[in-house]
Amino acid sequence: MIGAGYAGAIATNRLLASLTEAERPRVRVRVVNPRPDFVERIRLHQLAAGSRESVTVPLSDVLHEAAELIVGSAKMINPDDREVTVATADGETVLHYDHMIYAVGSVGAAPIPGAREHAFLLADVDDAGRAATAINGGRGQRVVVVGGGLTGVEAASEIAERHGDAKVILVSAGPVLGFMRSAAQRSILRSLRRLGAHVEAGVAVNAIEDGRIKLADGRKIEFDVCVMAASFAVPDLARVSGLAVDRAGRLRVDQCLRALDAPTVVAAGDAMVAPDAVGRHLRMGCASALPLGAHAAGTVLAAVRGQEPTRVSVGYVVQCISLGRRRGYIQVVKADDTPRPLHLGGRPAAMVKEAICAMVLDAPRNERTKAGSYSSPKGPRVAA
Numbered sequence: 001m002i003g004a005g006y007a008g009a010i011a012t013n014r015l016l017a018s019l020t021e022a023e024r025p026r027v028r029v030r031v032v033n034p035r036p037d038f039v040e041r042i043r044l045h046q047l048a049a050g051s052r053e054s055v056t057v058p059l060s061d062v063l064h065e066a067a068e069l070i071v072g073s074a075k076m077i078n079p080d081d082r083e084v085t086v087a088t089a090d091g092e093t094v095l096h097y098d099h100m101i102y103a104v105g106s107v108g109a110a111p112i113p114g115a116r117e118h119a120f121l122l123a124d125v126d127d128a129g130r131a132a133t134a135i136n137g138g139r140g141q142r143v144v145v146v147g148g149g150l151t152g153v154e155a156a157s158e159i160a161e162r163h164g165d166a167k168v169i170l171v172s173a174g175p176v177l178g179f180m181r182s183a184a185q186r187s188i189l190r191s192l193r194r195l196g197a198h199v200e201a202g203v204a205v206n207a208i209e210d211g212r213i214k215l216a217d218g219r220k221i222e223f224d225v226c227v228m229a230a231s232f233a234v235p236d237l238a239r240v241s242g243l244a245v246d247r248a249g250r251l252r253v254d255q256c257l258r259a260l261d262a263p264t265v266v267a268a269g270d271a272m273v274a275p276d277a278v279g280r281h282l283r284m285g286c287a288s289a290l291p292l293g294a295h296a297a298g299t300v301l302a303a304v305r306g307q308e309p310t311r312v313s314v315g316y317v318v319q320c321i322s323l324g325r326r327r328g329y330i331q332v333v334k335a336d337d338t339p340r341p342l343h344l345g346g347r348p349a350a351m352v353k354e355a356i357c358a359m360v361l362d363a364p365r366n367e368r369t370k371a372g373s374y375s376s377p378k379g380p381r382v383a384a
């Protein structure tokens with residue numbers, strides 16, 4: 001198992017808990033992850049804002065007791081020899097495998113010049129922790145959040161609510177949450193305003209410098225702290241290993257999640273891309289990583305048992321956004337992630353979102369003792 005995030009953790013636990021007594025002595029699951037903790041990435045905006053002190057849980061409290069954790073980073077996969085080179089604190093080591101699950105997730109992208117040097121990347125746990133230290137809520141402290149998608153909106157709301165004296169500005173190249181229904185966008189913008197966050201939408205950031213961002217329309221915005229929440233990128237492990245990837249570097253898999261050119265490598269989560277027939281609607285999110293991870297375990301189990309794997313089918317029920325601790329917005333969606341004319345707002349939505357955040361950590365944990373305890377809705381029907 002390469003990666004112990006949402007996809008890797010549920011895949012590990014489902015796989016180990018599914019084994020029969022006869023199979024158990026024959027199957028060994030080694031989990032490679034750069035840190036000994038599970039990172040609750042969906043709470044990173046809470047960490048950055050200071051509304052939560054920690055978002056990590058020891059992996060020993062998340063993974064099945066039979067999983068062997070190797071703290072290290074996979075550097076290269078050699079699918080022909082079924083080997084993976086792993087860098088650990090003690091140096092490099094080569095692990096042999098019969099089956100691999102590739103679940104390395106995603107990282108915060110820094111596509112704007114100067115972002116890496118002058119901004120904190122929200123999607124990186126260490127950077128989010130450093131942002132929390134920098135955002136001290138001093139009167140008039142200027143905090144710029146770059147990115148008008150879900151993570152940018154969640155970060156701006158959380159920071160504005162937590163630090164009422166700070167001046168929070170959300171900058172978005174396009175409309176804020178432009179993929180949502182216009183009624184949802186209006187409602188969420190109202191909530192941001194109520195929290196005191198200012199929104200600059202429809203203007204790209206050209207560069208981030210020391211203490212200011214340069215906008216495409218020539219304006220400059222001064223900041224004390226800049227938080228980058230513009231997009232996700234994926235680790236380049238599959239690409240450097242010569243496996244088939246898309247332009248973003250996501251591992252290309254078949255309908256059962258096997259790598260197109262290396263069927264002993266099965267993938268799940270943000271770091272893979274499935275064929276359109278089963279994956280056109282999939283978004284990066286733990287709402288996808290959990291069912292994909294569970295399915296990846298099934299594909300490996302089928303291979304271990306000499307059976308045919310099944311085709312993946314992942315559907316959605318809601319998109320949910322927290323707007324600080326006291327408000328939220330839950331958009332009910334069809335299986336293909338398109339909105340239904342149904343939503344929940346305000347405090348009840350905040351409570352639902354919090355329950356979902358807890359559930360996505362409980363799901364892999366529960367699989368330790370009961371394989372199949374987590375289930376998810378089926379994906380949309382695909383035209384022939």
Ligand SMILES: Cc1cc2nc3c(=O)[nH]c(=O)nc-3n(C[C@H](O)[C@H](O)[C@H](O)COP(=O)(O)OP(=O)(O)OC[C@H]3O[C@@H](n4cnc5c(N)ncnc54)[C@H](O)[C@@H]3O)c2cc1C
Nearest residue numbers: 003005006007041042074104105106269270285286287289
């Ligand atoms: C602020 C924020 C809010 C979010 N809110 C939501 C939300 O409300 N709903 C939702 O569905 N999604 C949300 N997401 C997205 C969600 O967190 C990700 O889509 C999810 O974490 C993907 O799960 P994963 O298992 O694929 O990857 P990850 O959770 O990223 O786990 C990947 C693991 O692999 C490890 N790894 C990476 N490279 C290597 C390597 N070379 N060797 C070994 N291990 C490696 C990583 O360190 C990590 O532990 C949010 C993300 C952020 C940042």
